[in-house]
Amino acid sequence: MYKFDETPVMPKGFSCASRNCGIKEEGDDLALFYSEKTAEAAAVFTRNLVPGAPVIAGREIIKKSKLQAVVVNSRVSNVGTGDEGVKRAYRMSAAAAKELNCNEDEVIMSSTGVIAVPLPVEKIESGLVGMKADLCSDPLIGASGIMTTDTYAKAISISCDDYTLTIVGKGSGMIEPNMATMLVYVFTDAAVSAKDLDTVLRVGVNKSFNMLSVDTDTSTSDTVIAMANGLSEKEVDLDEFQQRFSAACIRMTEMLARDGEGATKLLKILVEEAIDEKQAKIYARAMVNSPLIKTMAHGCDPNIGRMLMALGKCFDNDLDVAKLELIVNGVTVFADSVKTNFDEKALRQSIDSDEVVFQVKLGLGSGEATAYGCDLTHGYVDENAAYYSS
Amino acid sequence: MYKFDETPVMPKGFSCASRNCGIKEEGDDLALFYSEKTAEAAAVFTRNLVPGAPVIAGREIIKKSKLQAVVVNSRVSNVGTGDEGVKRAYRMSAAAAKELNCNEDEVIMSSTGVIAVPLPVEKIESGLVGMKADLCSDPLIGASGIMTTDTYAKAISISCDDYTLTIVGKGSGMIEPNMATMLVYVFTDAAVSAKDLDTVLRVGVNKSFNMLSVDTDTSTSDTVIAMANGLSEKEVDLDEFQQRFSAACIRMTEMLARDGEGATKLLKILVEEAIDEKQAKIYARAMVNSPLIKTMAHGCDPNIGRMLMALGKCFDNDLDVAKLELIVNGVTVFADSVKTNFDEKALRQSIDSDEVVFQVKLGLGSGEATAYGCDLTHGYVDENAAYYSS
Numbered sequence: 001m002y003k004f005d006e007t008p009v010m011p012k013g014f015s016c017a018s019r020n021c022g023i024k025e026e027g028d029d030l031a032l033f034y035s036e037k038t039a040e041a042a043a044v045f046t047r048n049l050v051p052g053a054p055v056i057a058g059r060e061i062i063k064k065s066k067l068q069a070v071v072v073n074s075r076v077s078n079v080g081t082g083d084e085g086v087k088r089a090y091r092m093s094a095a096a097a098k099e100l101n102c103n104e105d106e107v108i109m110s111s112t113g114v115i116a117v118p119l120p121v122e123k124i125e126s127g128l129v130g131m132k133a134d135l136c137s138d139p140l141i142g143a144s145g146i147m148t149t150d151t152y153a154k155a156i157s158i159s160c161d162d163y164t165l166t167i168v169g170k171g172s173g174m175i176e177p178n179m180a181t182m183l184v185y186v187f188t189d190a191a192v193s194a195k196d197l198d199t200v201l202r203v204g205v206n207k208s209f210n211m212l213s214v215d216t217d218t219s220t221s222d223t224v225i226a227m228a229n230g231l232s233e234k235e236v237d238l239d240e241f242q243q244r245f246s247a248a249c250i251r252m253t254e255m256l257a258r259d260g261e262g263a264t265k266l267l268k269i270l271v272e273e274a275i276d277e278k279q280a281k282i283y284a285r286a287m288v289n290s291p292l293i294k295t296m297a298h299g300c301d302p303n304i305g306r307m308l309m310a311l312g313k314c315f316d317n318d319l320d321v322a323k324l325e326l327i328v329n330g331v332t333v334f335a336d337s338v339k340t341n342f343d344e345k346a347l348r349q350s351i352d353s354d355e356v357v358f359q360v361k362l363g364l365g366s367g368e369a370t371a372y373g374c375d376l377t378h379g380y381v382d383e384n385a386a387y388y389s390s
Numbered sequence: 391m392y393k394f395d396e397t398p399v400m401p402k403g404f405s406c407a408s409r410n411c412g413i414k415e416e417g418d419d420l421a422l423f424y425s426e427k428t429a430e431a432a433a434v435f436t437r438n439l440v441p442g443a444p445v446i447a448g449r450e451i452i453k454k455s456k457l458q459a460v461v462v463n464s465r466v467s468n469v470g471t472g473d474e475g476v477k478r479a480y481r482m483s484a485a486a487a488k489e490l491n492c493n494e495d496e497v498i499m500s501s502t503g504v505i506a507v508p509l510p511v512e513k514i515e516s517g518l519v520g521m522k523a524d525l526c527s528d529p530l531i532g533a534s535g536i537m538t539t540d541t542y543a544k545a546i547s548i549s550c551d552d553y554t555l556t557i558v559g560k561g562s563g564m565i566e567p568n569m570a571t572m573l574v575y576v577f578t579d580a581a582v583s584a585k586d587l588d589t590v591l592r593v594g595v596n597k598s599f600n601m602l603s604v605d606t607d608t609s610t611s612d613t614v615i616a617m618a619n620g621l622s623e624k625e626v627d628l629d630e631f632q633q634r635f636s637a638a639c640i641r642m643t644e645m646l647a648r649d650g651e652g653a654t655k656l657l658k659i660l661v662e663e664a665i666d667e668k669q670a671k672i673y674a675r676a677m678v679n680s681p682l683i684k685t686m687a688h689g690c691d692p693n694i695g696r697m698l699m700a701l702g703k704c705f706d707n708d709l710d711v712a713k714l715e716l717i718v719n720g721v722t723v724f725a726d727s728v729k730t731n732f733d734e735k736a737l738r739q740s741i742d743s744d745e746v747v748f749q750v751k752l753g754l755g756s757g758e759a760t761a762y763g764c765d766l767t768h769g770y771v772d773e774n775a776a777y778y779s780s
Contacts, residue, residue, distance in 0.1 A: 049709040050702035080698050080711075082727040115695025116729040220699055291681075292774060299775030305505025308470050309610055312440035319439040321470075337472040339506040377775075378768050384682055385689030385767075 002247045008157040010137045011164035011189035013037055013231040017134035018145025021127020023075040023113075023120055030127045031145025033070040033168070033185055034100055034135055039227035041067035042198035043108070044205050046222035053078040053085035053119070054092075054109045058223065061093070061108050065194035067227050068106040070185055071096035072146045073113075073124055074170075079220045080116035088121040095125040099132050110183050110223050112148055112170065139168050139187075146170040146183055149383065154255050158248050163190035163232040165244055167252045171259045184209060184224040184252060190241060191230035200242050201226045208249035211281070211371045212257055213289050257372040258354070262379020266372065267297055270359045274367035279317055284371035286314050287358060294376035300351040302344060304334050311360065323363030329356060392637045398547040400527045401554035401579035403427055403621040407524035408535025411517025413465040413503075413510055420517045421535025423460040423558070423575055424490055424525055429617035431457035432588035433498070434595050436612035443468040443475035443509070444482075444499045448613065451483070451498050455584035457617050458496040460575055461486035462536045463503075463514055464560075469610045470506035478511040485515040489522050500573050500613050502538055502560065529558050529577075536560045536573055539773065544645050548638050553580035553622040555634055557642045561649045574599060574614040574642060580631060581620035590632050591616045598639035601671070601761045602647055603679050647762040648744070652769020656762065657687055660749045664757035669707055674761035676704050677748060684766035690741040692734060694724050701750065713753030719746060 010016060013036045018028040043062040045055045061067075071092055078085045093107040100107070111119060139155035147153060150171035157166040169184040192200070205224055258266045269287040274280035287293055290310040296303040307326050311319060326334035329350045331342050400406065403426045408418040433452040435445045451457075461482055468475045483497040490497070501509060529545035537543060540561035547556040559574040582590070595614055648656045659677040664670035677683055680700040686693040697716050701709060716724035719740040721732050 047705045048699065048702035049704065049707065050698040050711055077695070080694060080724070080727075080729065115693075115698060116724070220695075220702055291770070295771055295774035298771070301775075304470065305467070305610075308440045308505060309438065312438035312610055314439065315437045317439065321440055334470070334506070337470070339470065376771060378771055380681070381685055381688070381766060381768055381771060384685035385691075 002158055002244060004251060005157045005159050008139050008155045008166060009159070009164060010139050011166055011187050011229070011231070013189055013229045014166070014187045015135035015137055016139060016142030016168070017131050017136065018141050019127060019131060019134065021073070022123045023073060028145035029074050030124060031072045031142050032096060032128070032131055032135070033142050033187070035068050035187070035227055035229045037229045037231060038066050038068045038106055039229040040192060040194040040197050041065055041225065041227050042194060042201045043223065043225045044201060046220060048220045048222070050080065050220050052111060052220045053081055053089040054111050055220070055223065056086055057089040057093070058108050058110070061105060064105060066106050067108055067225070068102040069096055069100050070108050070110065070225060071128070072110040072183065074146055074148050075113040076111060076117050076119050077113045077115050077220070078111040078119040081118060085119060088119040091121045092124050095128045099128045108225060112146065112183055115220065139166050143168045143170070149261065151259055154252065154259070156248060156251055158244060160244070162234040162236065163188055165190070165248055167248050169252045169256060171256050186224070186226040186245070188228045189230065189232040190228055190236045191232065191234065192228040192236055192241065196238055197226050197228050200238070200245050203242060204246040204249040207246055208253040211284065211369065212253045213285065213371070213373050253372050257374050260374035261383050262377040262381070263374030264377060265297060265353070265375050266355045267294070267374060268355070268357045269371040270357065270368070271362065272360065272368045273362045273364055274369070275318055275365040276367040277369055278367070280367040280369035281371070282314050282317060283311055283360060283362070284369045286310050287360070288371040288373035291376055294373070297351065297356045298375035298377050300348045302328050302333055302347045302351065304339050307334070307358065318364055320363065325361040325363070327359035327361070392548055392634060394641060395547045395549050398529050398545040398556060399549070399554065400529050401556055401577050401619070401621070403579055403619045404556070404577045405525035405527055406529060406532030406558070407521050407526065408531050409517060409521060409524065411463070412513045413463060418535035419464050420514060421462045421532050422486060422518070422521055422525070423532050423577065425458050425577070425617055425619045427619045427621060428456050428458045428496055429619040430582060430584040430587050431455055431615065431617050432584060432591045433613065433615045434591060436610060438610045438612070440470065440610050442501060442610045443471055443479040444501050445610070445613065446476055447479040447483070448498050448500070451495060454495060456496050457498055457615070458492040459486055459490050460498050460500065460615060461518070462500040462573065464536055464538050465503040466501060466507050466509050467503045467505050467610070468501040468509040471508060475509060478509040481511045482514050485518045489518045498615060502536065502573055505610065529556050533558045533560070539651065541649055544642065544649070546638060546641055548634060550634070552624040552626065553578055555580070555638055557638050559642045559646060561646050576614070576616040576635070578618045579620065579622040580618050580626045581622065581624065582618040582626055582631065586628060587616050587618050590628070590635050593632060594636040594639040597636055598643040601674065601759065602643045603675065603761070603763050643762050647764050650764035651773050652767040652771070653764030654767060655687060655743065655765050656745045657684070657764060658745070658747045659761040659763070660747065660758070661752065662750065662758045663752045663754055664759070665708055665755040666757040667759055668757070670757040670759035671761070672704050672707060673701055673750060673752070674759045676700050677750070678761040678763035681766055684763070687741065687746045688765035688767050690738045692718050692723055692732070692737045692741065694729050697724070697748065708754055710753065715751040715753070717749035717751070
């Protein structure tokens with residue numbers, strides 16, 4: 001629907017930098033995102049009951065709804081580190097504020113990597129010194145510093161006459177490989193109040209990142225932060241902004257799903273005609289998270305039994321098999337309570353691509369939802385069974 | 391606690407047989423379990439919203455609380471087959487009743503295998519002819535006819551002076567490999583009323599089979615049936631019977647978990663000191679189902695981060711990290727909010743066995759629960775990605 005910029009750019013007034021500060025043996029492990037003007041800000045964090053120190057600190061910082069910078073390290077997540085971990089998180093933002101000459105309480109921090117290991121904050125403090133000079137307008141540079149097991153740096157932007165919207169993200173693959181942590185930063189020079197930005201962020205996240213799953217394992221560090229610095233100085237139509245914002249979030253969600261641990265293909269589950277959106281989400285998530293759906297997609301097998309099973313295991317929901325229609329990559333495979341006579345060979349060939357779309361028509365109402373995920377492969381087992389946690 | 395018989399036997403008056411009736415190219419695909427006297431009976435079935443035809447029919451048959459036989463086929467599950475499927479399920483029990491010369495409405499049926507494929511009921515009808523002559527007292531014979539991807543036939547018995555209790559089960563591995571279907575039949579010559587048997591069955595199943603998961607995918611055919619024919623003619627102490635019944639169910643659960651698709655080890659998750667049993671079950675299930683816990687067990691890695699994550703993702707539950715203690719194979723790995731100084735090499739060696747016990751002490755109350763599962767391996771991906779559904 002929207003045309004994304006061929007080469008992603010940072011919005012007016014935003015810049016970023018990445019470097020190696022010695023936490024990783026090689027590759028960038030420290031990133032800085034900066035707005036020359038304090039921005040209106042909003043954030044959503046993981047619902048995990050064991051949130052990381054940066055999430056605990058971040059929830060306090062975002063209360064002011066103002067941010068000028070984000071500082072992120074990879075390799076060590078600063079989770080399960082007690083009170084000392086929270087102190088080190090604040091030392092991280094203080095060091096970034098000093099380097100950028102801005103207010104400490106307008107800098108937010110993220111950390112991603114192994115859990116229950118002390119944050120090497122001295123390396124981060126030293127690494128930040130002089131980093132302001134590296135700031136540039138290429139969001140892929142910032143994206144490289146937050147990567148863990150992602151196979152490539154992820155940034156997209158969408159520009160219109162009035163403003164630019166840029167998203168930098170890191171994968172919901174495992175952390176080195178430890179845990180599906182997703183870090184996403186949305187920057188815009190559009191003029192939006194913190195209150196409106198918060199609403200737009202939550203609507204966008206609910207339709208995109210919150211419908212993404214690589215392996216059902218919710219990280220202790222998931223964070224999405226949005227910053228709007230208003231430097232475009234144009235009035236924004238909020239509905240149009242919401243649509244553009246959501247479209248960009250969905251695009252980034254698809255990128256994260258495709259690059260999930262060991263993934264070879266994107267799975268999209270479209271549930272339609274549910275009683276309501278809540279029910280549609282339950283069914284879509286059950287499908288996208290089922291190991292049997294994930295392996296059948298990997299094996300290019302249009303297995304009706306597994307689709308029926310995955311829907312049916314959503315206990316306490318309405319399901320009328322007689323009204324149910326199952327469609328895989330546009331081919332109806334189940335209707336009127338029985339398997340249809342589809343061309344199985346042709347459908348197998350169609351599933352043997354980098355994207356599989358499962359469409360579920362429930363025939364019950366007008367609720368709908370889409371979930372995003374990936375296939376389950378040897379690669380997932382390899383990365384996560386071979387991992388050393390310390 | 392209880393000593394199981396070295397060689398399993400059927401209780402007094404019970405017998406079984408298996409044969410190949412032509413549904414599978416080779417190997418037994420039809421099994422018959424028979425009591426010479428009509429037994430008091432109880433059953434629990436899958437909660438899947440797309441139950442198989444035998445589950446739909448079985449729910450009607452069990453209302454009478456009387457059974458004299460169970461007939462089971464493997465290879466085709468008779469699920470997603472519409473009204474015709476239900477008719478064929480009843481044809482199956484009618485044919486068994488005719489062969490055994492008992493009442494049609496006292497014979498229950500199960501089917502396990504591929505979904506959305508018509509049941510070849512003529513083969514079953516022909517196969518049953520003359521099968522009464524094959525009935526024998528070895529429960530492993532009956533167990534062989536209900537196998538799908540199980541690697542061995544599963545039957546156990548526990549005998550005391552007063553009665554024998556025998557369980558025949560098939561794996562919660564995939565069906566050929568399609569779906570984690572569990573079929574379990576419990577036979578006893580103890581004298582127990584149908585009402586008491588139903589209570590004992592539900593208590594036993596809740597602590598055993600309902601706490602088992604290979605891959606979170608609930609089958610459309612799961613069935614546990616209990617039959618008590620009273621031929622021991624001794625009074626039963628119901629509490630003692632319950633304990634013995636539950637112990638046998640737990641033993642069979644562990645056998646099914648160990649033989650899960652591609653599994654190399656049994657995972658036991660003991661959650662203690664929860665607010666209540668309900669909460670303990672939520673945490674235990676989250677741990678046993680987490681792909682990251684399953685792969686770390688496979689990789690022999692005592693990864694504290696993944697344990698914290700799996701507990702923490704149980705949103706809307708109480709969790710106090712300061713009170714939390716995590717113990718792996720008897721070694722405390724997390725306490726007082728931080729990782730302990732345990733001998734990692736020794737613990738890795740201890741995890742490198744066929745059983746891993748994760749113990750979670752929540753410090754919140756006296757609720758407890760145990761969940762049973764297995765590791766996630768290449769074998770699981772291979773069996774389920776390579777599968778052809780038709």
